[in-house]
Every structure is written in C-alpha cells, then in structure tokens.
Amino acid sequence: MKVGIPSVLQSYTAGTRVVEADGSTVAALLFDLDARYPGIRFRMVNEADALRPHVRVFVNREAIIDLDRGLSPGDEVTILQALSGG
Amino acid sequence: MSEQPVPPGTRAFEPLSQSDRRDAVALEGLTLLVGTKKGAFFLTASPERDRFALVGPVFLGHIVHHAVVDPRDRRTLLVALRSGHLGPTVFRSTDCGRSWQESARPPAFSKPKDARRSTTVEQVFWLTPGHASELGVWYAGTSPEGLFRSEDGGNTWQPVSGWNDHPKWMQWTGDMKERNPDGSPIHSILIDPRDAKHMYFGTGSAGVFETIDQGASWNLLNTGMLSPTGPDPHPEYGYDPHCMTLHPLAPDLLYQQNHCGIYRMRRPEARWLRIGDNMPRDVGDIGFAIGLHPRDPNTAWVFPMDGTDVWPRTCPGGRPAVYRTRDGGESWTRLDRGFPERAWYTVLRQSMAVDTEKNIGVYLGTTNGEVWGSIDEGEGWRCLAAHLPHIYSVEVANFADAQ
Numbered sequence: 001m002k003v004g005i006p007s008v009l010q011s012y013t014a015g016t017r018v019v020e021a022d023g024s025t026v027a028a029l030l031f032d033l034d035a036r037y038p039g040i041r042f043r044m045v046n047e048a049d050a051l052r053p054h055v056r057v058f059v060n061r062e063a064i065i066d067l068d069r070g071l072s073p074g075d076e077v078t079i080l081q082a083l084s085g086g
Numbered sequence: 087m088s089e090q091p092v093p094p095g096t097r098a099f100e101p102l103s104q105s106d107r108r109d110a111v112a113l114e115g116l117t118l119l120v121g122t123k124k125g126a127f128f129l130t131a132s133p134e135r136d137r138f139a140l141v142g143p144v145f146l147g148h149i150v151h152h153a154v155v156d157p158r159d160r161r162t163l164l165v166a167l168r169s170g171h172l173g174p175t176v177f178r179s180t181d182c183g184r185s186w187q188e189s190a191r192p193p194a195f196s197k198p199k200d201a202r203r204s205t206t207v208e209q210v211f212w213l214t215p216g217h218a219s220e221l222g223v224w225y226a227g228t229s230p231e232g233l234f235r236s237e238d239g240g241n242t243w244q245p246v247s248g249w250n251d252h253p254k255w256m257q258w259t260g261d262m263k264e265r266n267p268d269g270s271p272i273h274s275i276l277i278d279p280r281d282a283k284h285m286y287f288g289t290g291s292a293g294v295f296e297t298i299d300q301g302a303s304w305n306l307l308n309t310g311m312l313s314p315t316g317p318d319p320h321p322e323y324g325y326d327p328h329c330m331t332l333h334p335l336a337p338d339l340l341y342q343q344n345h346c347g348i349y350r351m352r353r354p355e356a357r358w359l360r361i362g363d364n365m366p367r368d369v370g371d372i373g374f375a376i377g378l379h380p381r382d383p384n385t386a387w388v389f390p391m392d393g394t395d396v397w398p399r400t401c402p403g404g405r406p407a408v409y410r411t412r413d414g415g416e417s418w419t420r421l422d423r424g425f426p427e428r429a430w431y432t433v434l435r436q437s438m439a440v441d442t443e444k445n446i447g448v449y450l451g452t453t454n455g456e457v458w459g460s461i462d463e464g465e466g467w468r469c470l471a472a473h474l475p476h477i478y479s480v481e482v483a484n485f486a487d488a489q
Contacts, residue, residue, distance in 0.1 A: 008169060008171065038188075039188045039189075042173050042192060042194070043169075043175065044172070045173075046194075046206040047195050047196075047206050048206050052172065055172075081171055081172075083170075083171060084170075
C-alpha cells in the first residue's frame with residue numbers, strides 16, 4: 001500500500017514522498033518500511049515500541065495511536081511530522 | 087567567516103549523489119568539529135593557524151551534541167544527532183566526511199521485562215573512541231543515563247548492561263522531573279590508556295563512576311565533592327560533575343569542572359580536592375568545561391561562569407576570561423586579552439578543546455554561536471567564527487592526509 005513520507009524522513013527514501021510498504025498492522029508496516037529503508041523506523045518509534053512525540057500516523061484520514069491497528073489492502077497510510085519550537 | 091579564503095588542502099563539497107550532497111565535506115589537517123543545535127560545522131585551520139575556514143554545515147537542522155574523530159585512524163568521524171522531532175542516532179564517516187552512513191543499530195536501551203519501566207534514549211550525548219588496543223571500539227553516553235559500546239566503528243551499538251541494568255540505576259539516575267533542560271546524560275567517558283578495562287564517567291544526577299572490569303561493575307567516586315542538592319552536602323551520590331578529564335601522560339590524575347567547583351584527584355587516592363578554592367573570590371569556580379595541556383599534567387584551563395544568586399552561568403560580571411593553572415590548581419591566572427570587554431557568554435561542558443601543536447591551541451564555543459581560539463596557550467584570544475547556532479561541543483581533530 002502507499003505510505004506518505006514527511007520531508008524530515010525523505011532522506012531515507014531518496015527524496016521520494018510516497019513509497020510502497022506492506023503489513024497487516026501499522027506496526028508491521030513500519031517494520032516493512034524499515035526493511036526497505038533501513039533506519040527509518042527508529043527515528044519514528046522508540047525502543048519501547050511507542051511512536052515518538054511529534055510523529056503522527058494516519059490511516060486514510062484516521063489518526064492512529066494504537067500501532068496494532070489493522071490495515072487492509074488499499075488503505076493509504078500517511079506519516080506526518082508535527083513541528084514545534086525553534 | 088565563509089568569505090575567508092580556504093586554506094590550501096581544504097576542499098569543500100565534492101560532487102556526490104543528490105542524497106549525500108548536503109552532508110559531504112572533505113576535511114583535512116587540523117580542524118575544529120563544532121556541534122550545534124542546528125547541525126555540525128567545521129573550522130579548518132591554515133598551517134599557521136592564523137586562519138580558520140568554515141566548512142559545512144552538515145546535518146543542517148539536526149541537534150548535534152558531539153562530533154568526534156577516531157585518533158586511531160584519523161579518518162573515522164562519528165556524529166551524535168537527533169532532530170527536534172525524530173529519534174536519536176549516530177552517523178559515521180570513514181573518509182573524513184566525504185560520505186556518511188547511519189548506524190545500523192543506534193544506541194537503544196534493552197526492553198525490560200516490566201514494560202512500565204521501559205527507558206528510551208532521548209539523545210546520544212557523548213562519544214568516546216575506545217582504547218588504542220581495541221580498534222573499532224567506541225563508547226556512547228546518552229540521556230537518560232545510558233552507556234553503549236560499539237565494536238565495529240560505531241555501526242552497531244550494544245547496551246553496557248553492567249550499567250544500564252544495574253539494580254541501583256533508577257536510584258542513581260534520580261527523578262525525571264529534575265533532569266537538565268537538555269537531558270541528564272552520561273558524559274566524560276574516560277578510558278585509562280594503560281588498561282582498556284579501567285574507565286570512568288560522570289552523570290549529572292549521581293556523580294562520578296569507575297569500573298575496573300570494562301563496565302561489568304561500577305563504583306562511586308564522589309568523596310570530597312560538594313553536592314548541589316539536599317540537606318547533606320556529602321551524600322553517597324547526588325553530585326554533578328559537569329566535565330571530567332584525565333591526563334593522557336599521567337592517567338592517575340583526574341580533573342573536573344563540577345556544578346559546585348573545580349576539583350582534582352590523584353589516584354590511587356579516592357578523594358576530590360577542590361582546587362577551585364584557589365580561584366579569585368569575585369570570580370568563583372563555577373562552570374561547565376575544563377581542558378588539559380596535552381604535555382603538562384599541571385596545566386589546565388577553565389572558563390568560569392556566574393554561580394551567584396539565580397546562577398546565570400554567564401561570564402562573571404559580564405567580563406569574559408579563561409583562567410589557567412600551571413601548578414595543578416594551586417593558583418590561577420586570568421587570561422582575557424582579545425575577548426570583548428563586556429559579554430555574557432555561556433560555554434557548555436563539551437565546548438572547550440585543546441590541540442597538540444607545538445604552541446598549544448585552546449578553543450571554546452559559546453551558546454551564542456561564537457568560536458574563540460588561542461594559539462599561545464590562552465594568552466591571547468580571537469574570534470574564529472561567529473553567527474553560528476547554539477554551540478554544544480567543540481573538539482579538535484587532526485585528519486589524516488587525503489589519499
């Protein structure tokens with residue numbers, strides 16, 4: 001399925017804004033994304049398997065908190081970076 | 087500084103692939119590695135050190151706490167960074183900055199059996215190349231207080247479980263709400279040049295730790311220091327050694343600039359002596375950084391800051407000066423020639439560096455983005471770069487010749 005990558009992480013995808021990745025859950029998709037673009041997951045997800053602050057994941061237009069949320073073929077996943085501070 | 091001519095032998099921005107171009111530099115010779123809140127910058131010295139050319143930035147927009155070259159090959163450069171909103175990591179170059187690779191396994195705590203007690207690395211704060219006999223070994227100190235070891239030149243990092251999983255870790259590292267604004271890191275990871283298994287480090291929450299078994303077990307080394315918190319001025323732990331260093335030619339001699347003064351310890355004694363008591367009373371001995379002369383164990387430099395009232399931690403009286411001792415801290419000399427008459431600089435713990443040239447160079451970086459240098463052991467100072475971002479660290483590198 002298609003995954004939107006924020007600009008701050010496009011150094012991992014060679015500048016590509018939308019990439020392909022697969023997984024039956026958001027968590028699985030993020031692991032698959034890391035297999036395709038090594039290192040990208042740890043910048044978004046810490047070693048306790050929690051999304052880092054300011055990283056937002058949307059499935060279609062739904063904001064996701066639970067990384068175990070299931071995915072279906074055709075879902076569009078968008079990763080966004082909430083910026084704050086200077 | 088960018089309009090200054092580039093010294094011979096310095097080339098910036100060789101053409102590389104699009105994805106690498108923004109971070110490609112070609113560093114040669116004596117270079118200052120400057121870690122800032124917005125990226126890493128480099129100041130490459132001319133042979134006489136009369137000019138310093140600004141190279142970079144690399145990793146623009148990332149918070150760079152430390153950039154360190156490996157003295158064992160003088161080519162490998164590790165940079166500890168994170169962005170304001172992404173996780174912490176380490177980038178490494180094995181060709182003097184021409185190309186960079188991210189660590190395949192950045193420092194990260196092991197998952198505890200009880201997930202509620204999980205601890206996560208917020209930033210990689212400190213990098214130390216390993217012992218000369220252990221090629222490829224590096225140590226990293228993180229915030230919160232994690233210690234990590236790499237055996238492959240910084241590509242993969244493993245937790246040092248003797249520290250990270252120590253039964254007293256929670257006790258020693260203290261209350262999260264009391265952590266420093268930039269986190270509470272492990273810093274000043276020091277390795278005894280005579281023994282790879284003998285190490286020290288400092289934390290801002292507990293104090294100084296020592297291991298003689300390469301991190302399997304740790305002992306506190308706090309006797310003699312003054313604690314900044316609590317009713318007991320001399321508890322077992324609860325000290326804040328801002329920056330500690332040992333002399334490479336006299337590894338039994340330790341110095342530290344503490345939150346509460348300047349100290350010295352001569353091993354095998356295990357007691358800190360407050361040599362900052364010999365500083366002028368109206369200046370005090372508060373600060374963050376300390377640098378040692380590479381060939382004279384009795385010579386050190388500090389940059390005092392105001393520790394009165396609400397502890398501004400700027401130059402006392404707004405009058406910047408370095409203080410130098412030639413006698414192991416028994417006396418101190420004020421060195422302010424070249425600094426502005428009035429300035430309110432803050433110099434953080436990683437922001438003083440000393441080179442090994444015939445006439446020793448001393449360098450410091452300020453949180454308002456200025457790099458200052460002296461090439462006569464601190465007698466006279468000049469501004470080498472200004473208008474940089476908030477400076478976290480300054481290190482000296484002497485890169486191998488290009489091949």
